[in-house]
Amino acid sequence: MTYLEELLVTACDQLFSISVQPQLSRPGEQFGDFASNVALQLAKELGQPPRQVAEQLKDYLDANKDSSIAKIEIAGPGFLNFSFNDVTLWQTASAKFKKSMTGQKVLLEYSNPNAFKELHTGHLYQTIVGDSIGRLLEASGAEVYRANFGGDVGLHVARCMWGILQKLGGPELTKLTTVSPEDQAAWISQAYVAGAKADQEGSTAAAEIKQLNQAVYGFHTNDDHESPLAQIYWQCRDWSYSYFKRFYEDLEVAPFDKFYPESTTTEAGLALVKANLGSVFTESQGAVVFKGEEYGVHTRVFITSAGLPTYETKDLGVIASENTDFDYTKRVVMTGNDQSEYMRVVFAALMQFDEALAAKQMHITNGTVRFGDGQKMSSRLGNVTRAAEVIEVVQKAVEADNPALRRQISLGAIKYAFLKQRLGGDIAFDVHESVSLQGNSGPYLQYAQARAQSILKKAVALSDLQNPEFTDGERSLVRKLSEHNSVVEQAVSDLAPHLITTYLYELAQVFNRFYENNRVIGDDRQDLRLTLVSKYAATLKSGLELLNIPAPDKI
């Protein structure tokens, strides 16, 4: 608890013998540095008008506060507004971030692409947002494990295998070598499209695909790496994983600690379902189901009447496997929001036989990425769903001669555009807006950071300030800087990177306002101001780091 909070608790106790949990807010600048609404909350209990309660509190606080609080005012319906003295405000702005999650082990599962399929915008979004959430947790001291769960068996794989066989003209392993490494991803994608199309159209193809599906499961259960078809499967599966690896490297995101191909989770999942058959899971129409209605969710099949595990069972398997591997205190899984009801069923089932493990589960969701400029859908981007295409289009839209810089700005543009929106709903993505150098965009902040660096290059800043006294303009900047730690704290507890983007953008605006009216280099107050600029630049940079957005010092 901060000094101010303690003071309020004492005041309420002494004056009214009421114990309160004071909630301090950061009000608009005209109201001071911190505000409390305790008087409003206590008014009813005390049977007094709020302002009268506030008067009593103010008198007590004025008499008992130390010098760190310069001013207490009553405003509006009965708010208590506090202003710090400049030294305390600067100390608040300079305070080290408190690592509140030290000792926690968080398993983050996101991105989750299926092998044998192409990465689309949903993967791009999750990769970027999941990466940032991981950084936020790490910044607060948590150990973070990144997991990636994807389908390497199932109908989609069988369809792709069918397409592959068409392209090869049969199980001709040697022909695979004719596909060059940079074409592998596209080649597999073509095969999948062909297979999916054939599956819908032709009955003979559909039957063949069904057989291939069984065969693929067989490669795993029989540990078959020898038969020609199996070799093709394993080879193309490797291609998929190296394609994913390149994708993550290109985005410069943290690597995954472990991949969980679906095939590796069935055993653990089946074991759990079978162990709880009769109690949690019941047989119905030849299948094994979880009757969710009793628990406020719906019924789902965990093992099909053909004896095959469904995704539900594999999900139980991955939950348990990850727990065994990393011994996590909390697991956060991100999926599209069409899975939210589904996930509730899985968690509800888990709750029935492993309450402790179920309690560690958390599900966050995202909507679909929409393209356009608001007026109309861009004809060029109207139907884009491929991740690679989005990156390509953004790179083309960035105006920079230097290829390395172009890359950094492109990454900044895409990441920021995704991160600035609250998790959960659909994501609006406008290429023009994302690369724009003005407005709430990644490149704007990158520029702001570079501009601050260029000021700092002209003279050396003091490392700290002793008993500073600020002008109004300086104080506004310091005040905004002082909000940083609590914003990051909130972003961590909410798993909400967009709180960081909003703050950084506001900070840059406050700085620009300051800089417009306050000369730094050559001014009488150069030393002090340079220290503020230095603090501002460091804050921007560390904020961009949490978002994993490159912050070049020169643009």
Next chain:
RNA sequence: GUACCCGUAGCUCAGCUGGAUAGAGCGUUGGCUUGCGGAGCCAAAGGUCGUAGGUUCGAAUCCUAUCGGGUACACCA
């Protein structure tokens, strides 16, 4: 039919654990320009917070109903 998510300025979004005059960006209109990086700053116009009730001293925020959009509901993943 049942459940979940969403509905805030022309457009795209913040704000939602109840609090002060509902905020940004883009777009529109006007101003600042011999500039430490103007990729900026200042200002104006623009809102029945989907609608109707309710709870409360106080509701964009909580509850109920309703309309509109999306999604999920038995052997796909």
